[in-house]
Amino acid sequence: MDTGTAGTFDQIEIGQTDEFHHQVTESDLDAFCNLTGDDNPLHMDVEYASKTNFKERVVHGMLTASFISTMIGTKIPGKGSLLSEQHLRFLVPVRIGDMIRVWVKVKHKSQAEQIVFLKTVIYNQHNKKVVDGEAKVKVIS
């Protein structure tokens, strides 16, 4: 994963976009479950999930959404960013093995508050929007 160096607040441009890809693995789910304790069988139990309409395990929504944090903390705005608000709409389940594309666009900036407003979207490998949302980010440095 490319961890780009952020510019200062002034260098962030309205309309600027960036993205990165990540393939979600079974070990990502294991790590998220170990970290948070969220062992919901819809995410962690193959047999349980096989009996649902999904037929197989679904990735924890908050795990998928956590890659937006990666975008914000390493690319736009980049280092020194502090998440102030995040709205997430989970549209399509993500499966193990899916290649997600985390895409962010700068919508507005508030110079006075040093805040950036972002559109935050995650697509799957079929170019389907799996997570839609917006973020408000304070730029500390």
Add this chain to the structure above:
Amino acid sequence: MDTGTAGTFDQIEIGQTDEFHHQVTESDLDAFCNLTGDDNPLHMDVEYASKTNFKERVVHGMLTASFISTMIGTKIPGKGSLLSEQHLRFLVPVRIGDMIRVWVKVKHKSQAEQIVFLKTVIYNQHNKKVVDGEAKVKVIS
């Protein structure tokens, strides 16, 4: 962490609340950084953070918020829950060593859609609200 067994949709009561406590450790931040690649120095670099107004590392907002997933997936509504929407407002920075309290209350239910609307709040050990938010959760089983 207590991983309670969920009831069915019909057993979820409006007004019902639940909570759990978790002490955020340095290894939580390491695990989140390894999982997501979010190595924002505000979260991961002691020296960088010491030069900011925070004076010390701040916990990734999405790491703190991920414990709401734990509440949803293991307690209310519990297993078989699928996050449909989550709104998060990060009010106060969380520090390493903070004891967070994740608190959830059932606001509404939609029988037709098998959806539960939750108030989702996280407090710190000083009883300060660190994350405020709402979630919409589909109950699969």
